[in-house]
Amino acid sequence: MxxxxxxxxxxxxxxxxxxxxxxxxxxxxxxxxxxxxxxxxxxxxxxxxxxxxxxxxxxxxxxxxxxxxxxxxxxxDDAASRAQMEALQQMAMQAPQQQQPAASASAPTPAAAPATDSNEDDEPVDATGVSEDDINMVMKQANVSRSKAVKALKENDNDLVEAIMNLM
Known part of the structure; x- marks a missing residue:
């Protein structure tokens, strides 16, 4: 012993x-x-x-x-932000898979969608109370314009995951 x-x-x-x-x-x-x-x-x-x-x-x-x-x-170690980033990455991986079938179904009307995006981009967006990093993250992950990203963040109390989920 x-x-x-x-x-x-x-x-x-x-x-x-x-x-x-x-x-x-x-x-x-x-x-x-x-x-x-x-x-x-x-x-x-x-x-x-x-x-x-x-x-x-x-x-x-x-x-x-x-x-x-x-x-x-x-x-x-910030577990909350790590979990949030993992969720965003999973959504980003799932989004292209979900968009492929939708893209083939909506093939006749792709010209109308960019026109609405460009109109929204021309409008000035009030981004007070919303982090610039959060806006960029939502724009990148959800593939939307700045105004849509700001609007989604404000509607979801600056919750990144909820904003992205609502835009998808």
Whole structure:
């Protein structure tokens, strides 16, 4: 048993980069913290909305309580925006597939559609309260004019996903 304990300590010491980290690991061993294997990602949320994630962390658990100590490189991670971007990418992948059958069905009237788009582009658009990046994203993803993008964002309270979905 002592050999297994010293082998685990040796493995931890080899993984530890700095002298301070080695000291911290040794102090944790003395406190009765044991390695907790099988964790691939740890996500922590701060009170102000900040989210940090640690990929491939080294996790230790206290044997007496539900206390965990995590070693690894913490990165600022905004899960909400990441999920939103993934949804936009999925919609962008699905949109060309849906537009191909629709394009063949509406082939006789493609000249009328660009005329309405150009008329809307000539009108000045009040984009107050709407982010320029959001407008560009909606224009790009939904393949619409600036005025349609602004209108959709305002109707959906600046929700990118809803605005794009309503335009599709």
């Amino acid at each position: 002592a050999d297994a304990h010293s082998e685990a300590a040796l493995n931890m010491a080899m993984k530890a980069g700095s002298k301070t980290e080695k000291k911290a690991r040794k102090a944790m061993e003395k406190q009765g913290l044991e390695p907790f294997p099988g964790i691939t990602r740890v996500t922590m949320r701060r009170a102000r909305g900040g989210i940090f994630s640690i990929n491939n962390p080294e996790v230790f658990k206290s044997s007496t309580s539900d206390t965990y100590i995590v070693f690894g490189e913490a990165k600022n």
